[in-house]
Amino acid sequence: MHLYIAYKNYSSWSLRPWLAMKVAGIPFAETLLPFAHGNSLKQFSEQHGLPAQVPVLIVEDLVIWDSLAILEYLAECYPERQLWPESGALRALARSAAAEMHSGFNALRSQFPMNCRTEKAVAPSDAVTQELQRLAEIWARFEQADKPKGPFLAGEFSNVDAMFAPVMWRVRNYGLTVSPAFDRWVQAMYDLPAMQEWLASARAETWQMPSYER
Template identity: 60%
Template sequence: MELFIAYKNYSSWSLRPWLAMKVTGLAFEETIFPFYHDTSLTDFAKQEAIPASVPILKIDNQIVWDSMAIMEVLADTYPEANLWPEAKAWRALARSASAEMHSGFMGLRSQFPMNCRRQTKVNANTESLKDISRLAALWKKFYQADEVLSASRSEGPFLCGAFSIVDAMYAPVMWRIRNYGLFVSDEFDAWSEAMFALPAMQEWLRAAQAEEWDIAAYDSVE
């Protein structure tokens, strides 16, 4: 398998499947398309007749694009990786939250681009505050789900206990909250610390810090 991604310092969508694959031990090669600095992504997209966006997965000579599509294909192809929770009720909750991340939280994503290298304090605007409030409610829902679902939460510090796709989907939010000095909730902080401590996340951070590319618009948020 080969995963095509963009800048590790800035690309939130690239982080999602990369992290899921690393944490679950799926072997793959990676190729970086620094699309602000060259035409490699647009050239590849034109060749494959797909949107010029990352991430992209090549698996068994098939091209798969979009983070959620990639992770669903991986879950189908490698069921032993347990990319979704085993219990049906938890899978439903994880899928709902993942879909909400995929299409929502635009205020937070617009005001606070992912930037692993930069730590600063920025006050959230009205739209971002709404998204932060929603995150707090969502985390409370996960942490209280044992009370209403037919299956117990598995052991572990992540949203469903064990790491799954929903954690990968919200991984960039960890960077946004952490590096811009924001606060969601105590439950979110506990999850964030577990995510930050993952060896795979630390590997991503080291690579992000070593990158030589800069994007001024992302580095000047204040």
């Protein structure tokens, strides 16, 4: 099982399956393709007939691209790791939130690119403020749900937390405000040993992307 990713400092999509696999204890090899500093990603995409995007998970002859598709595949292959909540109702809620994250929050993504190394206060636009309010609504819905005890959205860490993991960096590192419930989740995510491993690697990277450093 081999996961192909991009820069750990900047690649929000790469973080999602990487973190889920680390937290779940699923063994894998990884290769980082620094797409803005060479042609490794272009060559990889041409080799496998894919868009020049990561993450990509390769399992023997099977190629899975897109973060959410990888997370669904892992949940099917490792049901004992409970990458989705056991409760049907809670699982439906988690999948709904993950899908909304997958296709939405475009203003937040645009104004606040993921950058694990930066910490600075930036005032959000009106569009971002609306999306932060939507995050608060999602977190309130999970707070009201019947779920196991635990600091994560569905109690225990699951794929929905992996999908929102880049939002943790955006909100935390740019001094944004969502809600007290969201703040508790941010701290739990930040404290994960896997997240600290990702952060250490991000800090060790020497590549710079000016569009992410503005």
